[in-house]
Amino acid sequence: MTDATPLDAEQLAAYFALKEVGSLLEHAVEQQLRVDGGLSGPQFQILARLAGSPRGHLRMTDLADGLVYSRSALTYQAAQLENAGLITRAPAEDDERSTVVTLTPGGRERLGKVMPGHIEVVQRLLFDTLTRDDIAAITDILGRVRDRMRTVPPRSAAPRRSTGARKPAD
Amino acid sequence: MTDATPLDAEQLAAYFALKEVGSLLEHAVEQQLRVDGGLSGPQFQILARLAGSPRGHLRMTDLADGLVYSRSALTYQAAQLENAGLITRAPAEDDERSTVVTLTPGGRERLGKVMPGHIEVVQRLLFDTLTRDDIAAITDILGRVRDRMRTVPPRSAAPRRSTGARKPAD
DNA sequence: TATTGTTATACTCTATAACTATA
DNA sequence: TATAGTTATAGAGTATAACAATA
Numbered sequence: 001m002t003d004a005t006p007l008d009a010e011q012l013a014a015y016f017a018l019k020e021v022g023s024l025l026e027h028a029v030e031q032q033l034r035v036d037g038g039l040s041g042p043q044f045q046i047l048a049r050l051a052g053s054p055r056g057h058l059r060m061t062d063l064a065d066g067l068v069y070s071r072s073a074l075t076y077q078a079a080q081l082e083n084a085g086l087i088t089r090a091p092a093e094d095d096e097r098s099t100v101v102t103l104t105p106g107g108r109e110r111l112g113k114v115m116p117g118h119i120e121v122v123q124r125l126l127f128d129t130l131t132r133d134d135i136a137a138i139t140d141i142l143g144r145v146r147d148r149m150r151t152v153p154p155r156s157a158a159p160r161r162s163t164g165a166r167k168p169a170d
Numbered sequence: 171m172t173d174a175t176p177l178d179a180e181q182l183a184a185y186f187a188l189k190e191v192g193s194l195l196e197h198a199v200e201q202q203l204r205v206d207g208g209l210s211g212p213q214f215q216i217l218a219r220l221a222g223s224p225r226g227h228l229r230m231t232d233l234a235d236g237l238v239y240s241r242s243a244l245t246y247q248a249a250q251l252e253n254a255g256l257i258t259r260a261p262a263e264d265d266e267r268s269t270v271v272t273l274t275p276g277g278r279e280r281l282g283k284v285m286p287g288h289i290e291v292v293q294r295l296l297f298d299t300l301t302r303d304d305i306a307a308i309t310d311i312l313g314r315v316r317d318r319m320r321t322v323p324p325r326s327a328a329p330r331r332s333t334g335a336r337k338p339a340d
Numbered sequence: 341t342a343t344t345g346t347t348a349t350a351c352t353c354t355a356t357a358a359c360t361a362t363a
Numbered sequence: 364t365a366t367a368g369t370t371a372t373a374g375a376g377t378a379t380a381a382c383a384a385t386a
Contacts, residue, residue, distance in 0.1 A: 005289070005293075006285075007235065007293070007297070008287060010302075011292075012308045014312070017308065017313045017315075018296075020236075020312075021188070021192075021312045021315050021316050022188065022193075023186070023192075025189070025318070025319070028319075030326070031324075031325070068193050068197050091178075092267065099233060112214050117325075120178055121177055121325060122177065122181075122323075123175075123177070125315075126184075126315060127177070127181055130315070134311045135181060135184045138311060138312075141308060142187035142188055142308075142315065143187045144299050144300075145300070146279060148299045149191065149194045149195070149295050150194075152295060154198070155198070155202065155290075155294075168287060
């Protein structure tokens with residue numbers, strides 16, 4: 001049990017680099033979004049996806065796909081955005097169970113207000129350091145990883161219920 | 171500030187891939203840590219850094235360096251770990267202001283209990299998809315990005331002791 | 341019965357600012 | 364005065380489970 005082949009030094013380096021860059025970037029971006037437009041990361045993501053959709057509206061389920069959060073978390077964020085007047089929610093016409101989320105003009109405006117700073121941060125933090133080749137490499141490699149992650153079973157198959165001594169966290 | 175050159179398609183693809191992989195990986199890892207050992211991501215990070223240090227102890231300041239969180243967040247997590255018996259805290263001998271954090275045997279054990287699963291997840295999610303060349307490329311590219319991120323002044327420009335403040339204020 | 345979404349609840353985590361104490 | 368760390372507070376975000384409504 002204790003002898004799962006450890007990650008070698010190069011894997012570790014790659015893993016840590018990925019983790020750190022992801023964290024720092026996320027942190028910087030979230031701060032910018034909050035300062036420039038009072039948006040959290042998840043909220044920005046929702047608005048951006050709506051703006052990127054053909055008619056500026058998507059169902060909750062569409063929004064949920066590809067998000068890391070739970071349904072209730074999405075509902076919570078949608079409520080925040082609705083209260084702020086940035087989106088509207090209405091039952092779908094073809095399927096009354098569904099909720100159609102629509103970007104309001106105010107939402108679009110907010111997005112426009114925040115995007116320049118967003119782009120600036122990502123430019124400065126990420127792309128100022130990268131050549132075109134770097135970018136291509138990252139896209140290729142991480143794109144593959146992402147596709148794989150979306151496919152791989154979420155680790156219920158791992159037979160790891162060994163010790164049985166569930167330490168009470170006290 | 172209204173005319174920031176937008177990111178081109180390739181930059182966007184790279185940015186999204188990075189963001190998504192980072193999120194998915196973090197999410198999967200945190201779930202594993204919680205299930206296998208009742209640890210949160212930050213808690214695991216603290217334990218791991220202590221285990222990786224020469225004598226299994228570091229000052230709070232050492233732990234704070236390189237972390238994205240605030241000092242109070244670190245204090246909170248340290249308190250959690252101390253209550254769980256995984257670390258101890260004691261004033262430093264040479265400088266009574268400092269707190270020395272030490273990994274307990276229990277903490278080391280907990281880490282050992284969690285590591286196999288951790289490694290397994292990272293292996294399966296990340297490295298099963300990557301060639302040695304991929305890994306080298308990621309380490310090189312993201313390593314450079316990370317170094318740069320650590321250097322670049324934060325956007326909201328706190329007064330820095332060094333010269334070269336890029337933008338006085340927003 | 342299955343799917344879509346919301347709500348109620350409880351919890352974890354975080355940041356800010358005020359505070360203590362040492363240097 | 365500056366540094367190391369803690370605490371008090373207050374808020375944001377999340378997951379789980381129960382729930383309602385529609386298919």
